Amino acid sequence: MMMIEERTPNARYAPIPRGVADYFWHEAYRRRELEASLLDLFRRWGYGDVIPPTFEYADVLNARASEKLRSEMYRFLDRDGSTLALRPDMTIPVARLVSTRLHDWPMPQRFCYAGSVFRYTQPQAGREREFRQAGVELIGAAGPEADAEVLALTCAGLEQTGLENFRLVIGQMGYFHGLLDDLQLTPDQQQALLDAVDRNSEAELAEFLRATPLRTQQRRTVEELLSLRGAEIDAVIAQADRLCLNYAMHSALENLRAICASLDAYGVCDYVHLDLTEIYNLGYYTGITFEALTPELGFSVAGGGRYDNLLGAFGESHPAVGVALGVDRILLALDEQRGTSPPRRPRLPDLAVMTRRSAQCMALVQTWRQAGLRVEVTLGAEDGQEAWQAIRARGMQALLVWDDGRFRLYTESSDNNSPALLSMEETQTYMGGLLSNKE
Amino acid sequence: MATRNKIQPSLMIALPKGRMASQTLDLLIAAGIPTPNGDVGRKLVIEAAGENGSETKNLRYILAKPSDVPTYVEYGAADVGVCGLDTLRESGRNVYEPLLLPFGRCHLSLCAPAERPNTPLRYESMPRVATKYPALTADFFRRRGVNAEIIALHGSVELGPLVGLADLIVDLVETGGTLRANGLVEIRTIMESQAVLIVNRAAYRLKAAVIDSLIARLRRVI
Numbered sequence: 001m002m003m004i005e006e007r008t009p010n011a012r013y014a015p016i017p018r019g020v021a022d023y024f025w026h027e028a029y030r031r032r033e034l035e036a037s038l039l040d041l042f043r044r045w046g047y048g049d050v051i052p053p054t055f056e057y058a059d060v061l062n063a064r065a066s067e068k069l070r071s072e073m074y075r076f077l078d079r080d081g082s083t084l085a086l087r088p089d090m091t092i093p094v095a096r097l098v099s100t101r102l103h104d105w106p107m108p109q110r111f112c113y114a115g116s117v118f119r120y121t122q123p124q125a126g127r128e129r130e131f132r133q134a135g136v137e138l139i140g141a142a143g144p145e146a147d148a149e150v151l152a153l154t155c156a157g158l159e160q161t162g163l164e165n166f167r168l169v170i171g172q173m174g175y176f177h178g179l180l181d182d183l184q185l186t187p188d189q190q191q192a193l194l195d196a197v198d199r200n201s202e203a204e205l206a207e208f209l210r211a212t213p214l215r216t217q218q219r220r221t222v223e224e225l226l227s228l229r230g231a232e233i234d235a236v237i238a239q240a241d242r243l244c245l246n247y248a249m250h251s252a253l254e255n256l257r258a259i260c261a262s263l264d265a266y267g268v269c270d271y272v273h274l275d276l277t278e279i280y281n282l283g284y285y286t287g288i289t290f291e292a293l294t295p296e297l298g299f300s301v302a303g304g305g306r307y308d309n310l311l312g313a314f315g316e317s318h319p320a321v322g323v324a325l326g327v328d329r330i331l332l333a334l335d336e337q338r339g340t341s342p343p344r345r346p347r348l349p350d351l352a353v354m355t356r357r358s359a360q361c362m363a364l365v366q367t368w369r370q371a372g373l374r375v376e377v378t379l380g381a382e383d384g385q386e387a388w389q390a391i392r393a394r395g396m397q398a399l400l401v402w403d404d405g406r407f408r409l410y411t412e413s414s415d416n417n418s419p420a421l422l423s424m425e426e427t428q429t430y431m432g433g434l435l436s437n438k439e
Numbered sequence: 440m441a442t443r444n445k446i447q448p449s450l451m452i453a454l455p456k457g458r459m460a461s462q463t464l465d466l467l468i469a470a471g472i473p474t475p476n477g478d479v480g481r482k483l484v485i486e487a488a489g490e491n492g493s494e495t496k497n498l499r500y501i502l503a504k505p506s507d508v509p510t511y512v513e514y515g516a517a518d519v520g521v522c523g524l525d526t527l528r529e530s531g532r533n534v535y536e537p538l539l540l541p542f543g544r545c546h547l548s549l550c551a552p553a554e555r556p557n558t559p560l561r562y563e564s565m566p567r568v569a570t571k572y573p574a575l576t577a578d579f580f581r582r583r584g585v586n587a588e589i590i591a592l593h594g595s596v597e598l599g600p601l602v603g604l605a606d607l608i609v610d611l612v613e614t615g616g617t618l619r620a621n622g623l624v625e626i627r628t629i630m631e632s633q634a635v636l637i638v639n640r641a642a643y644r645l646k647a648a649v650i651d652s653l654i655a656r657l658r659r660v661i
């Protein structure tokens with residue numbers, strides 16, 4: 001490994017804002033690679049590409065966003081004085097697009113995307129203010145099979161990244177909304193209940209029960225609320241069923257039951273963990289909500305849910321369900337899982353070639369590039385020895401120097417004072433070796 | 440479909456340095472949960488080997504600065520932690536808090552020099568308040584529509600009014616002795632605090648068996 005001297009940059013003070021990052025070398029490459037492989041998977045599931053604008057009118061993005069999401073949007077003024085905002089997620093722009101412009105195209109419509117979204121939050125590991133998401137939206141399908149498809153695709157996507165041991169925690173907003181409808185609480189009482197459930201705090205729930213007059217049946221439901229979670233899907237649903245107070249709660253459970261049955265057909269039930277206490281995502285979600293968790297990270301690597309009221313905010317109303325996978329977080333979890341992080345140096349080409357401006361040599365280089373090798377053409381140096389020194393200083397392994405229909409090969413292991421002279425045939429054999437090493 | 444690898448039920452517990460750590464250890468011992476043997480000393484990560492077959496084997500403990508415990512737990516560096524409700528609310532960290540523990544009781548109070556006239560706080564235009572809890576203090580005044588000037592300190596907050604640094608202070612009160620010695624009285628209680636068991640949101644699901652068992656055992660001895 002070469003040593004790089006730490007030098008103070010001879011540059012002006014040119015910082016970058018908090019919460020954004022320069023990605024370069026391996027960090028940039030693996031992001032692009034992960035996004036490309038996820039998009040490829042999404043397309044194989046029948047999803048088509050969409051690229052929403054990076055910023056739009058703030059009012060439009062605000063329409064159904066939760067209080068929290070609204071407070072996290074980056075807003076700025078357009079030249080004409082209207083307020084714009086950077087997209088805080090991809091779901092809202094895609095919903096706006098479909099409901100205003102593609103509403104009469106036959107449903108369902110499937111879209112996939114990858115790109116940056118922006119939120120004003122406290123920057124932490126895996127929580128930058130600009131972060132990358134890859135995901136899908138399935139619009140115009142209300143049934144549980146649609147939810148199951150998105151959940152199964154989430155599993156397939158996470159499996160494909162190489163992540164192990166993740167869990168899909170699924171909740172159903174309808175159940176909790178149904179409960180709130182039944183309880184008819186004052187805003188203060190409701191906040192106390194939401195806080196208690198969000199924190200999973202028995203003490204606060206007990207305090208809520210003490211301070212709030214409820215009917216016996218309602219009281220029993222609230223008392224057992226915090227235990228409605230676990231990997232035993234049937235048991236959790238059965239318990240939740242006994243606590244139902246109204247039709248809304250009941251139909252939320254029916255929906256959950258049907259989704260789990262569909263998931264069984266996909267063979268991904270082992271990943272599933274139910275949690276009816278998960279209400280963190282209060283916002284545009286109306287049906288199931290879910291997040292994917294891994295033991296390596298304390299926060300989710302993917303999240304999504306059903307948002308049947310979002311499209312209606314912009315135009316024609318259609319049911320929809322979607323998921324966003326956190327690209328940066330998945331990479332972070334993979335590093336934690338493997339106990340490694342990518343090398344802090346450039347991804348180097350497979351070899352360098354000094355062409356001496358020969359058309360024949362240049363044509364060969366092009367065939368190698370087409371075959372999938374990463375080939376760099378040296379610049380400047382006229383002398384093989386000098387070029388090899390420069391190549392080695394950058395950590396590269398091999399240099400071919402054109403020598404009138406043959407090549408001189410410089411490598412780490414050979415005697416580079418008198419480099420081997422390869423015939424055209426030997427050169428192609430050598431390149432074949434490099435190619436098969438790559439695979 | 441093949442059964443997937445079961446997640447290793449090893450658990451990392453963050454304890455706050457100081458009195459609350461020993462109170463927590465006493466409670467854990469009473470609950471029959473393996474704890475570090477002997478003197479903890481200066482080691483920062485301590486293994487506690489439990490009996491095989493039990494759900495609470497493979498416990499590891501870290502001792503952290505109390506105000507850092509919520510951070511460790513939110514990030515998932517520790518699965519479970521113990522800290523005061525005051526510290527937790529001040530940190531604003533997003534964790535589960537399934538169980539209150541029966542120690543560390545105190546309250547966070549707004550205190551003033553004894554001679555301050557008893558007028559409503561909302562009559563103040565811009566009081567200067569010294570505190571170790573700037574977030575909770577700012578929130579307390581904001582709710583009353585008062586724009587307070589918050590002076591964040593790291594200790595000896597009760598000195599503030601004496602030396603003219605601040606008009607009021609917000610601090611933890613256990614017995615009130617320190618306050619009286621410095622000529623201060625409590626004028627408002629901002630929150631009641633006690634120790635709380637906090638759990639990382641992901642670990643709560645991914646290590647549900649071992650964490651639920653830990654909570655159940657603790658509940659039996661509280």
